[in-house]
Amino acid sequence: MAVDMRVGQKSKDNFDRASLVFPDGTSRVTIERDPTPLYIDRGIGSYLFDVDGRRFVDLNCNFTTLIHGHAFAPVVEALTRQIQRGSCFANPTESEIELAELLCGRIPAIERVRFVNTGTEAVLFAIKAARAFTGRSKIAKLEGAYHGAYDWVEVSQAATPDNWGDPMEPKSTAFYRGMPASVLDEVVVLRFNDVEGLRRVMSLHAADLAAIIVDPMPSRGGLIAPKPEFIAAVQEAARANGILVISDEVLNLRQSFHGASARYGLVPDLVTMGKIIGGGLPIGAVGGREDVMKVFDGSAGRPLLPQGGTFSANPLSMTAGLAAMRHLDHVAFAHLETLGDFVRDGIGRAISIWDAPLCVTGAASLFRLHPRAQAPNDYRDIYPTAAGATLMKQLTRFFADNGIILPYGASAALSTPMTRADGQFIVDAFAGFLDRHQNLLDAIEASKRSS
Ligand SMILES: Cc1ncc(COP(=O)(O)O)c(C=O)c1O
Structure with a gap:
């Protein structure tokens, strides 16, 4: 069987072991798996390293907890x-x-x-x-x-x-x-x-x-x-x-x-x-x-x-x-605010250039992407269609393939060790996704027309 490039062999082996002791192989319902979770070896600053030795920019930050990144x-x-x-x-x-x-x-x-x-x-x-x-x-x-x-x-x-x-x-x-x-x-x-x-x-x-x-x-x-x-x-x-x-x-x-x-x-x-x-x-x-x-x-x-x-x-x-x-002083908050604006603006610009049916919400050090062109007003607006859910799954996968952990269906969080170069890396990955996934974007438009 071909080895999935997104999840390395050591993560797969760990998951096999874990499946014998946990009801679904994990100890938290929120653990993402595609198709199995990534097992982490260590985190340093804005980066995570998995047990297979790959490095990721961490936009999850343990569900927004680690505002200074890992091992601060x-x-x-x-x-x-x-x-x-x-x-x-x-x-x-x-x-x-x-x-x-x-x-x-x-x-x-x-x-x-x-x-x-x-x-x-x-x-x-x-x-x-x-x-x-x-x-x-x-x-x-x-x-x-x-x-x-x-x-x-x-x-x-x-x-x-x-x-x-x-x-x-x-x-x-x-x-x-x-x-x-x-x-x-x-x-x-x-x-x-x-x-x-x-x-x-x-x-x-x-x-x-x-x-x-x-x-x-x-x-x-x-x-x-x-x-x-x-x-x-x-x-x-x-x-x-x-x-x-x-x-x-x-x-x-x-x-x-x-x-x-x-x-x-x-x-x-x-x-x-x-x-x-x-x-x-x-x-x-x-x-x-x-x-x-x-x-x-x-x-x-x-x-x-x-x-x-x-x-x-x-x-x-x-x-x-x-x-x-x-260490979370006014300077740290100003840095996070500026970086958050930079990332949200960059993503917003890419959406306009590709005329993609997506939008970005959030403030300060948080952002979230939605598979809809119009800004949502409440929970009912963000409830995903089947095509929207597929698009978001592919987006998360594309980010992982490109060395970024982007939470699925939740907020992405920036941390103080992140730099403008990290922000640009995130924006570029997003633009790369739009460039390569026109078919999925078209599917969103089509599902809107038929609903
Ligand atoms: C707004 C809000 N309230 C409460 C909680 C629960 O916190 P904990 O997971 O530490 O129990 C969370 C966790 O994500 C949250 O986002």
Whole structure:
């Protein structure tokens, strides 16, 4: 059998072994495979090296986590120092205060913070905190938005044209077989950027809602810019009805020095974080208004909302996060912003030159490509057709063949070690793809005409 040039023999052998111990050969549903995953030997700066010795520019950055790329020297040094002093204790350490001070100092909405181990856990505790604070149980969320693996935020995460319902009245759809109907009853689904829909839904459910959870630019929802009037409507509806706004910035905190809510004019009551604040180690955090965060206060006995966690605020995640965040200064953000504009503009220019039915969305260090000519407005617009899915699969494959890891169906992330030359390399690869895949681009046009 011919050897597939995209996946080397060692990766294939690893996958064969892994298939004997994992349900589908992997330990995460999000692992890409074409046809098997690439097994990684090491990462350095903006590059990944697979076990077969090939080098790739990494636009995945472990799902946008590694804002300084791989093996960032200050993180390696901080971790080496810390591991020699112990990895975790049932007592607090100074490093957790320092990271908390940094976050409270930078993110305007954060007066108090609590650390956990993942973004999922941060979202889970933010929702519980909103419930404990308001005494209400329902939440509102955006269709197609990803907030991790807590049941209530999984509702309508993967809604499809068959089940998502009327655009004026999106249905709450189950994410997995057997999801309790009571969970669906507790979640109200909104469409991103739909001001009228938001107002309509709010008028029906306002009195029962503890929180509206919004990712200001949902990645899985399309990485689409929020309309200022939508942000304003979320804020108004929440304030008028005693509902808390949770800004889920687990992914989008990387949009500016002050985070994503500050960038888009949202003033949340709670903010969830993860990914970049751990410097490459597992982390999550929930922060926000002092009076709301009081639900975690156990100084006078059992708090309204107890939150613990064996590894919460462990000193390895704290020191790695601190090293990464301290180096994420205004200069670093300016570099990422400029590079992001350079890549998005270059891709946009190539699309115009080839008159290709594609578009690029995103901001700051993030971008996402869509198989449609018109800029999408919400999750329903980015739901792929069969021809669109084929095109995107081929694009990811072409990038891999040309030494770039481009996430499929998710956001691509730039990192601080990337240079303008890396940016040009990405843009050139994209132009090369358009040049060689006219047939696929024609198929998109044809599928649009026949739909
Ligand atoms: C917006 C958002 N919220 C929550 C999560 C969950 O974070 P974790 O994977 O650390 O549990 C993610 C992960 O991608 C995310 O993008």
